[in-house]
Amino acid sequence: MKIKVDIDLCQGHSVCLGEAPEVFDVVDVDDGYPRVKVLQANPPEELRAKVERAAKYCPNSVITILED
Amino acid sequence: MADATIAEKNLPPKVSGAKPDMGHMEEFSENFARFLMRANAECGELAEFNMAGQETVLMSGAEAQEAFLKTLDKKLSRAAAYQATVPVFGKGVIFDAPPDRMKTQLKIQVDALRYQKMKNYTTIINKEVQDWIADWGDEGELDFLDEFLQLTLHTATHCLLGPDFRYKLTEEFKQLYHALEAGLQAIAFVDPYMQQPVFEARDKALVRLQELISEIIAERRKNSDKEYGDALETFMAGTYADGSLLSDTEITGLVIATMFAGHHTSSGTATWILAELARQPGYSDEILAELQEIFKDDAEITLESLREIPKLEAFIEEVLRLHPPLVLLMRRVIEDIDYKGTLIESGKTVAISTYGSHRNPDYFPDPETFDPTRGKPDNLYAYIPFGGGPHKCAGNAFALMQLKAIIAALLPLYSFELVDPADSYQDDLSAMVLKPTGPCRLRYKKRQ
Numbered sequence: 001m002k003i004k005v006d007i008d009l010c011q012g013h014s015v016c017l018g019e020a021p022e023v024f025d026v027v028d029v030d031d032g033y034p035r036v037k038v039l040q041a042n043p044p045e046e047l048r049a050k051v052e053r054a055a056k057y058c059p060n061s062v063i064t065i066l067e068d
Numbered sequence: 069m070a071d072a073t074i075a076e077k078n079l080p081p082k083v084s085g086a087k088p089d090m091g092h093m094e095e096f097s098e099n100f101a102r103f104l105m106r107a108n109a110e111c112g113e114l115a116e117f118n119m120a121g122q123e124t125v126l127m128s129g130a131e132a133q134e135a136f137l138k139t140l141d142k143k144l145s146r147a148a149a150y151q152a153t154v155p156v157f158g159k160g161v162i163f164d165a166p167p168d169r170m171k172t173q174l175k176i177q178v179d180a181l182r183y184q185k186m187k188n189y190t191t192i193i194n195k196e197v198q199d200w201i202a203d204w205g206d207e208g209e210l211d212f213l214d215e216f217l218q219l220t221l222h223t224a225t226h227c228l229l230g231p232d233f234r235y236k237l238t239e240e241f242k243q244l245y246h247a248l249e250a251g252l253q254a255i256a257f258v259d260p261y262m263q264q265p266v267f268e269a270r271d272k273a274l275v276r277l278q279e280l281i282s283e284i285i286a287e288r289r290k291n292s293d294k295e296y297g298d299a300l301e302t303f304m305a306g307t308y309a310d311g312s313l314l315s316d317t318e319i320t321g322l323v324i325a326t327m328f329a330g331h332h333t334s335s336g337t338a339t340w341i342l343a344e345l346a347r348q349p350g351y352s353d354e355i356l357a358e359l360q361e362i363f364k365d366d367a368e369i370t371l372e373s374l375r376e377i378p379k380l381e382a383f384i385e386e387v388l389r390l391h392p393p394l395v396l397l398m399r400r401v402i403e404d405i406d407y408k409g410t411l412i413e414s415g416k417t418v419a420i421s422t423y424g425s426h427r428n429p430d431y432f433p434d435p436e437t438f439d440p441t442r443g444k445p446d447n448l449y450a451y452i453p454f455g456g457g458p459h460k461c462a463g464n465a466f467a468l469m470q471l472k473a474i475i476a477a478l479l480p481l482y483s484f485e486l487v488d489p490a491d492s493y494q495d496d497l498s499a500m501v502l503k504p505t506g507p508c509r510l511r512y513k514k515r516q
Binding site: 008009011012013014015017018030031032033034057059060061 | 138171174175178179181182183309375448456457458460462464465468
């Protein structure tokens with residue numbers, strides 16, 4: 001699977017970080033809200049459940065999972 | 069003719085029925101949701117109307133709403149459209165701050181809504197709900213419009229300012245807050261600095277609230293190693309790019325701004341959820357069964373246990389579709405905008421209507437029917453109870469958590485019935501924040 005984020009929608013709520021810290025971090029940026037940082041754009045299959053939860057519970061629908 | 073060389077500019081079509089001077093103000097004030105739907109039906113995607121001299125362009129449909137929501141502040145300004153908030157939040161706060169400071173303040177506001185804090189807020193909200201229902205007895209009748217205003221005032225002060233403030237100062241805070249609220253009525257959007265008793269009361273209330281919160285800040289700065297887990301703690305720790313802290317006035321302003329964003333919107337929605345549950349016993353039973361399964365063996369209400377409650381979530385989404393708390397979102401045009409060949413000139417106001425968008429049959433067939441099974445449309449800009457794009461309501465996760473926490477605590481313990489005829493529970497479309505027409509009386513009975 002491959003992870004796509006629409007960074008403009010991110011407000012740094014950090015739900016993804018809570019669900020899948022192996023894959024997502026939230027970092028301060030110079031301008032405005034903290035933003036998600038994808039640590040692994042192609043995470044291994046065993047993290048699928050966590051990544052799916054991160055995508056599903058993101059309050060701003062920032063994360064999309066694409067299949068390879 | 070010489071003029072023929074100048075290309076004719078398309079301007080947005082104008083809504084009929086404007087009166088001299090006041091334009092459409094009267095019709096708008098009477099029932100603005102209905103007026104906006106008429107404007108859209110008559111003119112289509114762009115509809116220009118006149119609000120006591122302010123030319124306002126309603127943008128309708130998912131495509132136009134996307135353009136509105138994605139355009140950044142420097143072209144479509146929230147600050148210019150919401151200047152009435154300045155004497156309510158205080159000088160130098162949010163819409164009165166220079167753009168970079170405003171961004172930092174909004175970032176610090178969101179910091180107070182992040183995952184770790186939310187866990188603590190969930191515990192607080194559950195405690196407030198338990199205290200609220202402690203003396204309900206086996207059955208009774210209440211006006212839930214009023215009840216939820218009280219409950220969410222308690223949860224908001226508790227999460228924002230901590231238990232000391234909540235239990236010692238709620239009564240005084242309530243008076244001050246009401247004075248500030250009264251200062252944000254429609255006339256304030258024309259001129260918030262007029263000589264008016266309500267505005268004098270507003271200014272006095274702000275000064276007193278700044279005093280109260282400054283005292284707490286000073287006290288806390290003396291005991292800097294203590295942890296509080298509330299939003300004030302985050303607001304006090306936040307810094308600007310140069311490392312400086314927010315002033316007491318700015319912190320107070322953030323507290324007030326957060327109250328205004330979250331209080332009426334949450335209480336109105338909570339009231340509508342309970343009223344719709346009472347009106348739809350079939351769905352209510354399904355949600356009860358779902359809650360009993362999730363919270364079996366006395367599982368506690370926590371951020372984790374509330375995370376996935378699909379039937380309740382779909383029900384709340386449908387309530388937010390038919391009864392979106394903010395009916396109208398506004399921006400001021402700072403640079404001319406070309407929308408698909410039509411010119412929207414700087415100085416005009418642009419607006420989108422959540423209420424109208426959520427009743428668009430292209431996305432919501434048979435829109436007036438309450439149907440929690442219909443699902444959200446794929447287009448992110450057709451269903452916009454929290455707005456969308458870069459300025460989407462940052463409190464949306466908090467709001468949904470609070471609503472789920474309330475219902476997860478109430479519904480397994482009590483059943484709810486309408487007191488008045490089912491069709492008498494209607495939207496009150498005269499206020500800026502949507503709620504049911506009061507009183508919203510429901511009868512509750514303890515389950516066996």
